[in-house]
Amino acid sequence: MSILYNSRGMIYSELGDVRTAGEAMQLALDYARKTGVRSMLALALGNAADSQLRKGDFQKARSLAEEALALAQASHDLDSETLARQNIGMAKIGLKQIEEGKREVIAAIGVAEDQGQMASAADGWLELAQQLERMVDLDGAVQAYHHYRKLSDQVMRDDSRKAVLETQARFDNERQAKEIDLLNQGNLLKAEQVRAGDLRLRLWAALGGCVVLSGILMGLAYQRIRNTNRALALSNETLKLQGERDPLTGLANRRHFQSAVKRLADKGRFGGTVFLIDIDHFKRINDSYGHAAGDAVLVEVARRLRSILRDEDLVVRWGGEEFLIVLDAHQVASAGILAQRLLDKIAHPPISHGETLITVTASIGFASFPLAPHGVVLAWERAIDLVDTVMYMAKAHGRNRAFGVAAMAALDEAGVVDLCSRLEAAWHGGEVTLQALQGTSKTEESGR
């Protein structure tokens, strides 16, 4: 029964029904206490503490997590001990013991990292970032989010390496099929050539008065060969284009970006203006209207972005609900004007999907490189790291807004990395100048 209620609690928790999830977790805990089975009790205590954290009852969450910690230590269960310590830290943050709680959560995440549990460590950083954001420790939240992005990128790289291998295998099969197709076309071409050769021989044999006729026939054969070659070249070009497009939105994908960015980077150093756009609360759109509606939103946002940009501007589907724009221009002022247009274009009018009107907003980070005022040039990975951090600040400050880097008191890349790791504080301390813009109307922004 305890396992059953645990599962029920987890399902309701995923659906966002905190109250029913809490009741189920409590029942799971009651049954686990009756059975006296330690592993079951540790699991139930961990989940119940987690549920209380979500409900905001930090005192209760803390006492449940402390009970779980004692149990985990007694049974030498390192995983449960780490979870319990993390929950205790989160509860302390909720109880306004922010620095102590932060230390405990970070130590618990460190243990998970040492154990090689990178996905759960990444989740830990994200939860910490959200908890600190709730407690208005924005600097701490931005730093935690930075760690989360780094680690989740690493996890995603590992996952996507697997996915890439599978996709590669699929792509190879498709390519093989295409190559067979091309080979057939090649054979046809050769057959055409042989036929043309035959024709030539016969024509030479017939010679004499047939010279004019043979010339015409040879001309026709030559024309056919040229057409076949043109078809081959077109087919190769189509193959290359398909591999660099996102199939849902038709925008360029990351692979295309990698080759395009080489054109914009001088010896790996990046020049231009970058915007990172992340749709706000996109998970809610999927949860409320369904995955197909989420897809429709992505397609429409992609169309709107393209509609206000020039053909030569690069627009990339960067991740699930993230888009990256790269302009070959360096003016920060005009970047601000474009950021405002992007915010407004995404939000107005609401996107229609069947009978439903879906209100969509986005958060945007942007910066122009080399960085003002000292003209610091960055590798493109660092440039995107910086824009990603500024984008998260736009999220942390309420969403439906754009933050852009106008100037940074850094003389080299190391200085930029340092300021980026404490951006909120550096902004307030005057070491960084940010341009902050807001979407013109916040119709549906519900915050947290």
Ligand SMILES: Nc1nc2c(ncn2[C@@H]2O[C@H](COP(=O)(O)OP(=O)(O)OP(=O)(O)O)[C@@H](O)[C@H]2O)c(=O)[nH]1
């Ligand atoms: N429909 C659809 N959903 C996707 C696609 N790719 C990713 N997603 C979903 O996008 C959601 C992203 O959610 P989160 O990363 O939590 O971010 P969010 O809800 O936008 O919240 P904030 O970014 O904090 O405002 C996840 O639920 C993904 O499943 C896609 O191609 N189609």
